[in-house]
Amino acid sequence: MNSPCLRSDAERNRARIIAAARTVFARDGLGASMASVAREAEVGIATLFRRFPTKEELVAAVFADRMDAYARAVAVALEDPDPWHGLVGYIETVCEMQAADSGFADVLTMTFPAAKCLEDRRREGYEGIVRLIDRAKAAGSLREDFTPEDLVLVYMANAGVVNATGDAAPDSWRRVVALLIESFRAPGRGPLPDAPEPRAIYRAMLRAGQACRGAQER
Amino acid sequence: MNSPCLRSDAERNRARIIAAARTVFARDGLGASMASVAREAEVGIATLFRRFPTKEELVAAVFADRMDAYARAVAVALEDPDPWHGLVGYIETVCEMQAADSGFADVLTMTFPAAKCLEDRRREGYEGIVRLIDRAKAAGSLREDFTPEDLVLVYMANAGVVNATGDAAPDSWRRVVALLIESFRAPGRGPLPDAPEPRAIYRAMLRAGQACRGAQER
DNA sequence: ACCGAAGTGGATAAGCCTTTCCGGTTGGTA
């Protein structure tokens, strides 16, 4: 993955940049400017762009491991002997990741055009979710009308809460997520409005990403 | 409210601007540029800024009646003989307003620095909410640990869903809101994480507004 | 019909943003 033949100073700067970007994106979200990342890394702006020719590539490099963790979280949840406990833990884990890292929340809900590799991880996570949900339904813990798209909606809702409350009320998301989880438990108390179609949700996220590209980039 | 002595053409342009801004802000949120509003109104950019010296003033003028409707919705809900039915209707009304108008969602969750008069309406709404909640609790329909801040969190969550799904899955919000409402019903199924303090939520929203003034939004 | 105040719109300022260019500096090999 890493370029094999970087000069030692270049390799050091590359690491500084990644670390700085991790800090800045976590704090300010993907809306943070490249200049602010360079400043945090104590590196010239050109150095940053030589190593990562576009902001998108920097984002991909920074969030590769976060998206790995995201994909792994499903596997962990699937190993839980209690399907309901596994599902709840999974939701809380992902939402906590969103709360702890604004940039990750942006990547997950595609507020920013995501690179291919991150995209793959997200789909991987989605496929795990499907199994997680089936398992919980089979155990009778999860309401029958629950769909994988509902989980995506939870991420979007949580992103809204995390964004709006910031670090002035940093644990607010836990309450909203807890309320939502309560409502997922079988049996449902009544019929729900239709779930969005998977295609529609995916298209919506794509569109948001593109719109953002148009607005922020060039 | 309106300036009393505007020349007829100026008055006409003012109306065109307001109408255009309503359309554009509803579609694109408050992140839409002043230039795009001027274009939609078929008016020069200078004309727009002469009538509304800052974007904030335009927003205030455009959303005055939406915020009136928002404040009125509480009154309507309080007149409902069934407290629970009134509360649910209120939540659905406000969330539908968010879904129908991105700009309104931004104003409500203060993604944008709000003008004084809109601010007043929002506080007015908040005070009504408090009574609405007390009434529903007294009737035994609403869980005892529910707080007014929970309703604010609902708006934030809903804004996240509406923002992310856009018009590719325009009814997704109904499902999330329905799930949340289910979880509000008394008795709660278990203890919840602490609600955020009113002050904290308010400060969080203010901070978000200031940050947005500095940055861009959407 | 005239005339001044009021109104108009395009050019422009000033400030962000991402990305590129270029002259000076340095790592590491011979």
Next chain:
DNA sequence: TACCAACCGGAAAGGCTTATCCACTTCGGT
């Protein structure tokens, strides 16, 4: 030590944004 490709950082290009300036036009009272 001496060399040069690789690397560096700041300046600048070109794109957005909000907001202002100024030469020209139009309304509306006389």
